[in-house]
Amino acid sequence: MTDGFEAAKAQRNALERLGAMIPGYRGFQDRELRRDVDRLEREHLCAELTRLKGALRDQARPYTEGGHLAALGGFDRLDREIDGLSQAIRFSDYGATGLFDAVKVGEPELARLYEFDLSVLNDLSEIESGVAGISGDDPAAALEQLRGRVRALADKWKSRSQVIGSVVQTRQA
Numbered sequence: 001m002t003d004g005f006e007a008a009k010a011q012r013n014a015l016e017r018l019g020a021m022i023p024g025y026r027g028f029q030d031r032e033l034r035r036d037v038d039r040l041e042r043e044h045l046c047a048e049l050t051r052l053k054g055a056l057r058d059q060a061r062p063y064t065e066g067g068h069l070a071a072l073g074g075f076d077r078l079d080r081e082i083d084g085l086s087q088a089i090r091f092s093d094y095g096a097t098g099l100f101d102a103v104k105v106g107e108p109e110l111a112r113l114y115e116f117d118l119s120v121l122n123d124l125s126e127i128e129s130g131v132a133g134i135s136g137d138d139p140a141a142a143l144e145q146l147r148g149r150v151r152a153l154a155d156k157w158k159s160r161s162q163v164i165g166s167v168v169q170t171r172q173a
């Protein structure tokens with residue numbers, strides 16, 4: 001995640017680079033850039049969840065074609081859980097959080113936040129592996145287990161604001 005911020009900084013135009021030389025403007029510019037990187041990260045997570053929903057539909061297709069209609073309810077419930085997580089990520093606050101206030105946030109604190117964000121991506125990857133492994137005549141247990149993992153990831157995402165808050169409080173102390 002640090003690489004995303006650094007890459008975005010490197011792509012600034014001449015006016016933005018000039019503004020970075022004005023006292024006080026650089027911190028504002030960096031906060032705006034961090035907001036943009038955060039938005040891009042959340043958009044990426046939502047795109048991954050959309051891709052996951054597509055994989056789930058692909059897994060449900062054989063059950064539909066095979067006439068195992070009872071199994072489709074579990075697929076639908078999991079699809080709704082994934083959609084709820086996607087909406088929570090898409091519409092979570094980012095600009096109003098303490099991370100983007102005038103507080104200088106150092107690299108160790110950002111690294112902690114980025115580790116959290118990477119763990120969300122890892123959790124999502126594990127869920128995707130679980131979706132790919134759905135098989136058998138009755139996928140209900142596997143689907144219910146995946147629903148629990150998606151709910152746990154949604155709870156984890158809700159705690160992101162606490163992670164951001166602790167990063168800022170650590171830096172202010």
